[in-house]
Amino acid sequence: MVNAEKYLLGLDAGNTVIKAVLFDLSGHQIAMHALDGQSSTPQPGHVERDLNELWSNAQTAIRGCIESAGIDPAQIAAIGCAGHGNGLYLLDKSDAPLIGIQSLDSRAAGLASQINGQNGTAIYDICRQRPWPSQTPVLLAWIKQHRPEIFACTGTAMLCKDFMGFKLTGEKFGDISDMSGCGLTSMPDCGYSDRLMALYGLADATPMLPRLCDPAEIAGHVTDEAAAITGLTAGTPVIAGYFDVVSSALGSGVSANGEASIIVGSWSINQVFSDTPVNDERVFMAAGFGKNRFLNIESSATSAANLEWYVREFVERGQHHDDPFGYCNDQIAAVQPAKDDPFFHPFLYGARQGAEFRAGFYGLAGWHTEGHMLRAIFEGVMFEHRRHIDVLSTAGVVIERAALSGGGSRSPHWPQMFSDGLGMPITVAEARETGALGAVIGAGIAVGYFADYEAGVAAMTRPRQTFSPDPAKKAFYDARYAAWLDLTARMRGFWSSLK
Numbered sequence: 001m002v003n004a005e006k007y008l009l010g011l012d013a014g015n016t017v018i019k020a021v022l023f024d025l026s027g028h029q030i031a032m033h034a035l036d037g038q039s040s041t042p043q044p045g046h047v048e049r050d051l052n053e054l055w056s057n058a059q060t061a062i063r064g065c066i067e068s069a070g071i072d073p074a075q076i077a078a079i080g081c082a083g084h085g086n087g088l089y090l091l092d093k094s095d096a097p098l099i100g101i102q103s104l105d106s107r108a109a110g111l112a113s114q115i116n117g118q119n120g121t122a123i124y125d126i127c128r129q130r131p132w133p134s135q136t137p138v139l140l141a142w143i144k145q146h147r148p149e150i151f152a153c154t155g156t157a158m159l160c161k162d163f164m165g166f167k168l169t170g171e172k173f174g175d176i177s178d179m180s181g182c183g184l185t186s187m188p189d190c191g192y193s194d195r196l197m198a199l200y201g202l203a204d205a206t207p208m209l210p211r212l213c214d215p216a217e218i219a220g221h222v223t224d225e226a227a228a229i230t231g232l233t234a235g236t237p238v239i240a241g242y243f244d245v246v247s248s249a250l251g252s253g254v255s256a257n258g259e260a261s262i263i264v265g266s267w268s269i270n271q272v273f274s275d276t277p278v279n280d281e282r283v284f285m286a287a288g289f290g291k292n293r294f295l296n297i298e299s300s301a302t303s304a305a306n307l308e309w310y311v312r313e314f315v316e317r318g319q320h321h322d323d324p325f326g327y328c329n330d331q332i333a334a335v336q337p338a339k340d341d342p343f344f345h346p347f348l349y350g351a352r353q354g355a356e357f358r359a360g361f362y363g364l365a366g367w368h369t370e371g372h373m374l375r376a377i378f379e380g381v382m383f384e385h386r387r388h389i390d391v392l393s394t395a396g397v398v399i400e401r402a403a404l405s406g407g408g409s410r411s412p413h414w415p416q417m418f419s420d421g422l423g424m425p426i427t428v429a430e431a432r433e434t435g436a437l438g439a440v441i442g443a444g445i446a447v448g449y450f451a452d453y454e455a456g457v458a459a460m461t462r463p464r465q466t467f468s469p470d471p472a473k474k475a476f477y478d479a480r481y482a483a484w485l486d487l488t489a490r491m492r493g494f495w496s497s498l499k
Contacts, residue, residue: 005024005072006076007024007025007026007030007075007076008024008076008079008080008443009022009023009062009078010079010435010439010443011062011080012031012244012439013244014084014476016036016039017034017035017102018061019032019056019061019435020061020064020436023440024458025460025478026460029172029360032330034062036415037057038050038105044190045107046107046314047104047105047335048104050429051097051099052369054163054164057135060229061476062230062231063230066231066232068424070105076232078236078237078440078444079222079232079239080238080247080416081238081239081240082243082438082439083104083160083162083283084102084159085178085181086134086139087104088140088159089157089159089163090154090156091400092154093154094155095155095166095172097410098153099147099150100163107139107410108142108146110135112132116131118191126195126196127184127187127193128283128286129183129185135384136159137182137183137184138209139202139207140202144201144205147190150359153206154205156172156193157435161241162174162178162241165219165240166233169219169220170225170226171211171219171225173211173213173214173219173220173240174209174211174213175213175214175217175241176190176214176288177217177242177246177288178229178242178454179212180286181243181287184196187213187286188276188288189287190269192206194206195354199253213380215241216239216240218237218239219239219448221237222234222236226364237446239443242438243287246287247441248261248263248434248437249271249295250401250441250456251436251438251441252429252460253427256459257275257398258274258398259272259403261295261390262389262404262418263405263409264381264409264418265301265303265304265407265415266303266305266406268384269299269303269406269482270300272295272296272397272398272399273293273294273295274296276292277293278392278397279372279489280395280396282306282395283296283298285297285396298391300354301404302347302381302384303384305348306344306346306359307328307381309325309348311325315327329412330371331370331371332374332375332413332414337476339475341368342361342365342368342373343363343483343487344376344379345357345359345360345380345484346359346384347359353490356495356498356499358498361373362487363486378417382422382428383421383481385418386481387485388420401425402422403427403429409429415428415467416467424456425469425471427465428467429464431461432464441453444459
């Protein structure tokens with residue numbers, strides 16, 4: 001098999017689903033295997049996962065992907081992992097799993113407010129983000145206060161994809177994209193900081209942090225034990241990997257300064273590349289992933305999760321539709337946009353401006369149809385993405401073009417609405433599994449297939465379609481957006497009264 005074709009394997013672990021995706025060196029997807037995981041809520045606000053189940057699902061996904069591809073696993077040149085940011089994954093001093101807390105967890109809301117009030121400005125000055133409830137160091141501080149028996153047993157504090165990397169290689173490591181994205185490194189050098197840990201109340205936890213690596217660095221190799229249970233070949237290089245929003249940006253085809261990645265998934269992710277991290281407290285966070293390479297990120301749980309809720313609660317009831325999302329798109333296609341169309345606030349799960357924010361339809365009239373309501377959801381989601389992007393622009397981040405990814409990018413209507421509403425060209429990537437693809441771009445750099453990110457992105461990604469803004473729609477969306485922002489401001493008092 002001296003001349004056998006080589007492949008790259010990407011693992012992408014979200015808060016529920018884990019995917020193993022095999023790509024050739026041109027970025028074409030060869031095979032994929034995905035499994036849903038189970039979360040538990042032992043108390044209100046607590047969202048946890050069984051780490052043994054996570055690793056079991058990873059094993060099954062890897063083996064299933066290799067078998068589906070029908071390749072010799074020795075043809076896999078390297079492995080790249082990506083995973084959801086923040087949350088907290090702890091190993092004890094013998095490297096056995098202790099607890100896995102997901103980034104959906106809100107148990108530490110009170111503590112986040114307390115730390116923010118005491119040290120928030122000093123923390124921001126170091127890591128470019130303020131404390132928030134599911135941020136990794138805030139959760140570790142909560143464990144220290146409320147579960148001291150777990151804290152005393154902790155040997156290593158890591159993130160989701162780092163646990164998979166540990167199980168594959170036996171090495172404990174983290175990468176700068178994940179660790180900077182969760183507020184555990186100083187900026188812009190992306191190194192650990194004793195002062196930062198002390199500000200979180202974690203001066204004694206610094207030894208728990210894993211070895212810090214560049215994302216595209218080979219951090220270990222597949223062990224004999226991992227090879228036996230996954231079907232991989234022992235010795236296969238494994239890179240440190242990525243905060244999944246970073247790898248999704250790369251996999252969607254953007255890498256240069258001024259290029260934006262907009263992810264229309266459960267979360268509204270809006271991120272722009274720059275050579276320095278933005279220094280403006282209005283921006284949610286910045287993450288570094290290499291020398292002079294940063295993503296400035298504005299995000300909230302205000303995107304396609306709203307459509308998923310509508311489909312679950314109304315369209316799928318009674319199993320009336322075999323293709324519920326297709327049904328929604330058909331309803332929208334039948335509507336001609338008008339100035340008096342209803343509005344929708346996409347705040348089913350709160351907002352960056354306040355956890356008390358709530359969703360709602362406004363301005364409904366008797367002549368409006370389900371199509372009008374669905375179009376209002378699409379438009380409201382786009383407007384909140386636009387608000388996030390306005391925050392980035394106001395902070396001085398230059399945005400020249402954007403790539404759209406996530407489930408919403410597969411709609412025949414949403415990409416054009418984003419282009420018209422944002423007033424910029426929107427590219428939709430050919431690849432659907434952009435998180436895994438971005439991770440294997442890093443793996444390809446690590447083993448010498450690509451000289452840098454620009455070369456890897458050029459070789460592995462392609463646009464499926466490009467949407468240009470319709471100048472005739474600018475005044476329409478600008479007026480609707482201004483009215484939507486005004487409505488948001490007027491509703492704040494009412495939402496606060498519901499606390």
